[in-house]
Amino acid sequence: MNVTRVAALLAVLVSACKARKAEDLAEASSILVVSALRGTTEPCGCTSHPLGGLDRLAAKVGMHRAAGAGALLMVGDTYFEHATSADHARAQDEARASVISDVIERLGPAALVLGPADIARGRRQEQVPRTIELGGLTVALFQRAELDSKSCGALRAEIARAQADARVLLLGNETPSARVCESGADIVLVPGGEEARVPTVAAGALWIDAADRGRYLGQVVFHMGPPGPWTFYDEGKSARVTHDAKRERLRREIEALDDGPAKEARRAKLAVLEAASSTSEKPSGRYVTWKLEAIDRDVEPAGWATDALQGFNQSLCDITRAATRERTCERASSVADHFIGTGVCQGCHVEEMEVYRKSAHAHAWATLERASKSCDLTCVGCHSVGWERPGGYCRLDDVERFANVGCESCHGPGRGHAMNPTDRTGWSASFVRDPAVTTCVTCHNPQHSDTFDFATYRPRILGPGHGG
Ligand code: HEC
Ligand code: HEC
Ligand code: HEC
Numbered sequence: 488m489n490v491t492r493v494a495a496l497l498a499v500l501v502s503a504c505k506a507r508k509a510e511d512l513a514e515a516s517s518i519l520v521v522s523a524l525r526g527t528t529e530p531c532g533c534t535s536h537p538l539g540g541l542d543r544l545a546a547k548v549g550m551h552r553a554a555g556a557g558a559l560l561m562v563g564d565t566y567f568e569h570a571t572s573a574d575h576a577r578a579q580d581e582a583r584a585s586v587i588s589d590v591i592e593r594l595g596p597a598a599l600v601l602g603p604a605d606i607a608r609g610r611r612q613e614q615v616p617r618t619i620e621l622g623g624l625t626v627a628l629f630q631r632a633e634l635d636s637k638s639c640g641a642l643r644a645e646i647a648r649a650q651a652d653a654r655v656l657l658l659g660n661e662t663p664s665a666r667v668c669e670s671g672a673d674i675v676l677v678p679g680g681e682e683a684r685v686p687t688v689a690a691g692a693l694w695i696d697a698a699d700r701g702r703y704l705g706q707v708v709f710h711m712g713p714p715g716p717w718t719f720y721d722e723g724k725s726a727r728v729t730h731d732a733k734r735e736r737l738r739r740e741i742e743a744l745d746d747g748p749a750k751e752a753r754r755a756k757l758a759v760l761e762a763a764s765s766t767s768e769k770p771s772g773r774y775v776t777w778k779l780e781a782i783d784r785d786v787e788p789a790g791w792a793t794d795a796l797q798g799f800n801q802s803l804c805d806i807t808r809a810a811t812r813e814r815t816c817e818r819a820s821s822v823a824d825h826f827i828g829t830g831v832c833q834g835c836h837v838e839e840m841e842v843y844r845k846s847a848h849a850h851a852w853a854t855l856e857r858a859s860k861s862c863d864l865t866c867v868g869c870h871s872v873g874w875e876r877p878g879g880y881c882r883l884d885d886v887e888r889f890a891n892v893g894c895e896s897c898h899g900p901g902r903g904h905a906m907n908p909t910d911r912t913g914w915s916a917s918f919v920r921d922p923a924v925t926t927c928v929t930c931h932n933p934q935h936s937d938t939f940d941f942a943t944y945r946p947r948i949l950g951p952g953h954g955g
């Protein structure tokens with residue numbers, strides 16, 4: 488085979504692989520980011536678009552790793568949400584932390600910088616590696632539990648000494664004063680919160696998080712170029728947004744103005760803006776891009792992780808029944824204020840019962856059972872009646888009478904009423920005929936019922952025989 492033929496063959500091969508190569512290259516020089524899992528194994532499934540699930544997150548991480556992604560970095564409270572648990576909840580919280588630990592171990596993050604709750608619960612911070620190699624780049628890693636003006640100087644000195652192409656700081660907790668520290672890091676990974684934030688440049692670094700509870704997987708891609716500082720390039724997304732906003736404002740002003748020089752000036756400006764390309768220029772030097780992927784129901788879960796979560800769920804009843812068995816439940820101030828369960832109301836309210844039986848509330852416990860969650864202490868409160876309420880129940884062994892959202896979830900504790908249905912003076916002061924929206928939202932809060940609207944939801948629980 489002569490040299491030209493080899494070259495020609497190579498050219499064909501190279502062009503065929505080019506598209507794929509660029510993608511592989513991007514994966515190879517990228518880091519995956521999980522910020523603040525907060526002891527979450529899976530979403531409760533209450534909302535219209537549930538996000539998260541360790542098994543789905545694991546699958547997503549696995550896909551990127553198989554495609555060549557360089558490393559997984561994790562920051563913030565991971566195993567626990569709170570620094571302490573109530574006595575009866577401790578065993579469940581520890582069991583959950585332990586299954587999270589198993590899954591994370593298999594995901595093999597290059598670094599995990601714990602949050603304050605994890606540390607308070609006795610989890611030990613491991614030393615993160617000094618550097619990682621990403622597709623020909625040497626990235627130096629730095630870790631801090633927290634960052635403030637006092638600890639800033641030492642960190643700056645440490646970062647200045649490092650020999651690397653890029654410097655990434657992992658923070659276990661973000662205090663208000665952190666973003667003023669000019670540490671010399673190129674990128675700072677911080678724990679995320681409820682809302683996914685757009686990366687921001689502060690104190691010379693790009694601050695990044697991927698929201699919390701494993702609902703998103705973040706990915707930083709390093710794009711090589713001539714040596715120099717890294718810039719953040721969002722592929723023109725924010726430029727488009729501000730351009731669109733500017734154009735919109737000019738159009739409104741033009742519409743509102745009378746003919747004259749002011750209107751003409753704006754017309755001219757608008758013409759210029761409309762002619763200009765709205766995508767911002769790709770930086771000429773080195774830059775990073777950032778991608779946030781939602782872990783939604785379209786992500787096929789990783790079977791091995793689903794098995795681990797199932798194991799945890801199936802162990803829950805033994806754990807929480809035992810842990811709640813000796814609890815002393817809070818008593819109500821009078822006998823009338825006790826919860827008695829839907830079964831007792833049924834005897835006198837046959838018609839209301841018929842309507843109730845067809846509502847989602849009457850199946851709320853089956854929903855938990857289907858999800859192997861009827862012994863999860865974080866679920867039972869809203870899917871049953873009277874949980875941890877004075878005069879209600881607080882031990883899982885006693886749930887039978889209280890399973891499902893019941894009549895008393897809306898009408899209040901009914902013992903006094905049931906004993907004296909015709910003598911209102913004997914009823915609990917919290918027993919009401921027409922419950923208000925404030926009662927609904929104790930359960931229908933935005934995290935668990937994103938589509939809740941009193942005006943549309945209320946008619947759905949009523950009907951002929953029950954307020955219909
Ligand atoms: C022994 C029979 C009996 C039982 C048990 C009973 N009720 Fe009633 N309930 C009645 C009667 C009778 C009335 C009508 C009272 C009246 O209008 O004075 C009534 C009225 C009500 C009302 C309307 C109150 C009002 O202010 O007009 C509600 C709400 C209600 N019951 C809910 C319940 C719930 C919830 C339970 C179970 C915790 C329950 N009832 C158990 C007999 C009963
Ligand atoms: C104790 C907690 C609790 C209270 C209080 C409560 N709900 Fe619910 N509600 C639930 C749960 C849990 C479900 C889901 C049940 C299931 O499908 O498993 C639900 C479901 C519903 C649904 C069905 C939603 C659908 O997708 O069709 C409606 C409607 C509803 N609730 C209305 C109300 C209204 C109106 C109130 C107040 C008057 C109220 N709820 C009070 C817990 C509660
Ligand atoms: C703060 C109260 C609250 C807590 C805590 C809660 N839920 Fe719910 N859940 C609701 C409400 C309210 C709905 C109904 C939402 C709607 O339809 O608007 C619901 C609906 C659901 C649904 C959907 C039912 C259906 O048929 O559509 C599932 C599944 C569910 N919950 C499971 C769980 C699990 C598992 C947990 C614990 C991890 C949990 N919930 C904890 C209030 C709660």
Ligand code: HEC
Nearest residue numbers: 832836839840843893894897920921922948952953954955
């Ligand atoms: C999700 C909340 C909710 C649940 C659960 C619920 N109710 Fe009601 N109930 C209401 C509301 C709201 C009204 C007021 C209806 C009206 O005045 O139009 C009402 C009215 C009533 C009334 C008086 C008016 C009438 O038409 O009957 C009775 C009695 C009653 N409910 C009994 C019950 C019983 C018994 C159960 C359980 C089998 C039950 N309710 C479950 C919300 C609820």
